[in-house]
Amino acid sequence: xxxxxxxxxxxxxxxxxxxxxxxxxxxxxxxxxxxxxxxxxxxxxxxxxxxxxxxxxxxxxxxxxxxxxxxxxxxxxxxxxxxxxxxxxxxxxxxxxxxxxxxxxxxxxxxxxxxxxxxxxxxxxxxxxxxxxxxxxxxxxxxxxxxxxxxxxxxxxxxxxxxxxxxxxxxxxxxxxxxxxxxxxxxxxxxxxxxxxxxxxxxxxxxxxxxxxxxxxxxxxxxxxxxxxxxxxxxxxxxxxxxxxxxxxxxxxxxxxxxxxxxxxxxxxxxxxxxxxxxxxxxxxxxxxxxxxxxxxxxxxxxxx
Amino acid sequence: xxxxxxxxxxxxxxxxxxxxxxxxxxxxxxxxxxxxxxxxxxxxxxxxxxxxxxxxxxxxxxxxxxxxxxxxxxxxxxxxxxxxxxxxxxxxxxxxxxxxxxxxxxxxxxxxxxxxxxxxxxxxxxxxxxxxxxxxxxxxxxxxxxxxxxxxxxxxxxxxxxxxxxxxxxxxxxxxxxxxxxxxxxxxxxxxxxxxxxxxxxxxxxxxxxxxxxxxxxxxxxxxxxxxxxxxxxxxxxxxxxxxxxxxxxxxxxxxxxxxxxxxxxxxxxxxxx
Ligand SMILES: Cc1cc2nc3c(=O)[nH]c(=O)nc-3n(C[C@H](O)[C@H](O)[C@H](O)COP(=O)(O)OP(=O)(O)OC[C@H]3O[C@@H](n4cnc5c(N)ncnc54)[C@H](O)[C@@H]3O)c2cc1C
Ligand SMILES: Cc1cc2nc3c(=O)[nH]c(=O)nc-3n(C[C@H](O)[C@H](O)[C@H](O)COP(=O)(O)O)c2cc1C
Ligand code: FES
Numbered sequence: 001x002x003x004x005x006x007x008x009x010x011x012x013x014x015x016x017x018x019x020x021x022x023x024x025x026x027x028x029x030x031x032x033x034x035x036x037x038x039x040x041x042x043x044x045x046x047x048x049x050x051x052x053x054x055x056x057x058x059x060x061x062x063x064x065x066x067x068x069x070x071x072x073x074x075x076x077x078x079x080x081x082x083x084x085x086x087x088x089x090x091x092x093x094x095x096x097x098x099x100x101x102x103x104x105x106x107x108x109x110x111x112x113x114x115x116x117x118x119x120x121x122x123x124x125x126x127x128x129x130x131x132x133x134x135x136x137x138x139x140x141x142x143x144x145x146x147x148x149x150x151x152x153x154x155x156x157x158x159x160x161x162x163x164x165x166x167x168x169x170x171x172x173x174x175x176x177x178x179x180x181x182x183x184x185x186x187x188x189x190x191x192x193x194x195x196x197x198x199x200x201x202x203x204x205x206x207x208x209x210x211x212x213x214x215x216x217x218x219x220x221x222x223x224x225x226x227x228x229x230x231x232x233x234x235x236x237x238x239x240x241x242x243x244x245x246x247x248x249x250x251x252x253x254x255x256x257x258x259x260x261x262x263x264x265x266x267x268x269x270x271x272x273x274x275x276x277x278x279x280x281x282x283x284x285x286x287x288x289x290x291x292x293x294x295x296x297x298x299x300x301x302x303x304x305x
Numbered sequence: 306x307x308x309x310x311x312x313x314x315x316x317x318x319x320x321x322x323x324x325x326x327x328x329x330x331x332x333x334x335x336x337x338x339x340x341x342x343x344x345x346x347x348x349x350x351x352x353x354x355x356x357x358x359x360x361x362x363x364x365x366x367x368x369x370x371x372x373x374x375x376x377x378x379x380x381x382x383x384x385x386x387x388x389x390x391x392x393x394x395x396x397x398x399x400x401x402x403x404x405x406x407x408x409x410x411x412x413x414x415x416x417x418x419x420x421x422x423x424x425x426x427x428x429x430x431x432x433x434x435x436x437x438x439x440x441x442x443x444x445x446x447x448x449x450x451x452x453x454x455x456x457x458x459x460x461x462x463x464x465x466x467x468x469x470x471x472x473x474x475x476x477x478x479x480x481x482x483x484x485x486x487x488x489x490x491x492x493x494x495x496x497x498x499x500x501x502x503x504x505x506x507x508x509x510x511x512x513x514x515x516x517x518x519x520x521x522x523x524x525x526x527x528x529x530x531x532x533x534x535x536x537x538x539x540x541x542x543x544x545x546x547x548x549x550x551x552x553x554x555x556x557x558x559x560x561x562x563x564x565x566x567x568x569x570x571x572x573x574x575x576x577x578x579x
Contacts, residue, residue, distance in 0.1 A: 069533070
């Protein structure tokens with residue numbers, strides 16, 4: 001047997017392997033998240049939780065497009081208070097939990113973070129980047145100063161590492177990442193979906209009820225890789241890559257660009273929750289075949305000159 | 306886009322070639338679609354009406370001369386709107402989605418409550434094609450509500466058992482009571498059921514006691530339909546992708562939820578009340 005280890009350390013959070021589900025994918029239900037963990041993920045990420053329950057947008061909320069899907073779920077969630085029991089149940093089942101969360105104001109972000117942190121999560125993922133609720137909440141995450149302020153407010157109350165998830169729908173994502181780092185972020189998740197839309201020629205209407213939605217899946221991958229690459233050049237904190245990871249090769253690309261772990265969302269559609277185990281096994285073979293001992297050995301390798 | 310190489314999850318718009326009134330205010334909408342003509346009994350599609358909604362509907366006809374259908378019971382805004390559509394109107398279609406029923410059985414009992422007959426009628430047709438003759442309980446509140454009565458009578462003749470809550474036709478009482486009586490009188494190896502969840506939960510427990518396998522088609526709140534959002538969860542299963550048909554082994558796993566609770570569109574648990 002080799003000494004090979006797949007375990008990773010993200011800002012003090014130790015995971016058995018570098019994969020998680022992307023926020024909002026299966027994360028609204030405890031038993032489904034447990035299934036994600038059994039499918040091989042290193043930790044699970046909840047649906048983004050807000051201060052009060054939200055039903056989200058009307059259907060159609062999702063449509064497939066070339067190279068991925070567009071979604072405008074509209075952040076449906078049962079509220080952070082409601083989810084406390086789900087988190088405790090998952091923890092009782094031995095599942096490491098990252099709670100994704102959002103608010104409309106800095107105070108709301110802080111309160112929700114406090115609730116979830118007290119519930120015993122292993123990390124928080126601050127979502128200031130959902131493209132589907134801009135009118136209601138404003139794009140807090142599109143601004144460097146805001147990002148710094150909201151991160152700092154959350155860090156004051158958080159007892160766990162705080163990941164800040166960024167939007168690719170900005171001019172300079174590394175600027176925002178720098179703001180998050182200044183605010184005290186323990187890691188950056190890059191990235192959320194790209195804003196897009198789909199129109200039907202027969203109906204002559206936008207397809208999504210919300211008109212615009214977020215693009216995810218393979219079509220997003222080159223953009224997400226670029227985001228990780230630029231952020232890695234700018235900040236010193238760990239990065240979690242997200243966007244279009246479908247197989248081990250995609251995951252390794254993110255690691256080489258500077259990500260310490262990856263989140264997988266849309267690929268669950270085609271490959272099921274088994275996708276986590278498959279990606280992890282692929283990373284293992286890659287490390288083995290190329291003579292590496294652990295995941296850390298390849299993080300950021302593509303930056304070396 | 307059209308043609309058979311298109312993936313079923315791609316949205317396409319189809320013109321309604323026929324719209325027919327069924328028993329009890331229900332309406333069948335017929336459209337031509339290659340993907341639907343290759344569907345399995347028990348699979349469903351998402352029907353999109355712009356500006357209104359997109360809702361899940363079981364295929365009630367699969368590919369008869371390439372024409373498929375859904376059969377809609379008007380219960381709310383979207384379904385009422387759909388029931389008012391006319392031939393020549395267009396709807397968006399995604400799917401077919403989900404697993405469908407498995408056809409392996411020798412002595413099947415089929416129990417349909419109300420619009421549940423929509424997915425079970427193509428099942429009965431497939432079984433007959435395979436040389437298996439099911440006993441089919443068609444239940445409804447009263448005689449006027451018995452959907453697909455002629456179609457099933459022509460297919461099954463003596464195999465069709467009618468049940469009405471008010472006794473206006475056939476067995477007097479709930480379809481589940483009728484099914485229980487049949488399970489006591491005759492031998493069955495599989496029970497297929499679709500209809501009100503409380504009815505299906507009763508049937509599941511009775512069949513379990515008798516060691517009969519169950520395949521029940523469930524409803525949960527469907528948003529994405531492709532297994533991503535989790536809105537349709539029941540226990541560790543996604544009704545949109547792992548279901549809508551759950552088997553005895555799966556129903557045992559979700560015993561604490563089946564017939565008792567479901568998630569509302571925000572993900573909070575609410576009571577199952579019908
Ligand atoms: C797999 C599946 C197959 C179905 N097949 C049929 C069928 O063949 N014929 C038929 O008449 N009905 C069928 N239904 C039920 C049908 O989808 C709902 O009646 C319809 O969505 C109601 O929409 P509405 O706007 O008219 O009613 P609303 O007033 O919006 O709601 C009435 C009820 O329908 C439920 N509902 C609303 N939207 C959805 C949704 N997106 N997903 C699931 N439930 C919803 C609500 O929870 C509520 O209980 C099926 C449901 C599922 C899950
Ligand atoms: C159905 C769906 C729901 C999502 N919900 C959320 C959410 O609640 N919070 C969030 O931060 N991102 C959400 N996302 C974005 C994903 O977390 C992820 O950033 C994006 O999908 C890119 O990864 P992928 O290509 O692997 O899917 C959602 C994506 C999808 C497809
Ligand atoms: S409806 Fe989205 S997972 Fe089933």
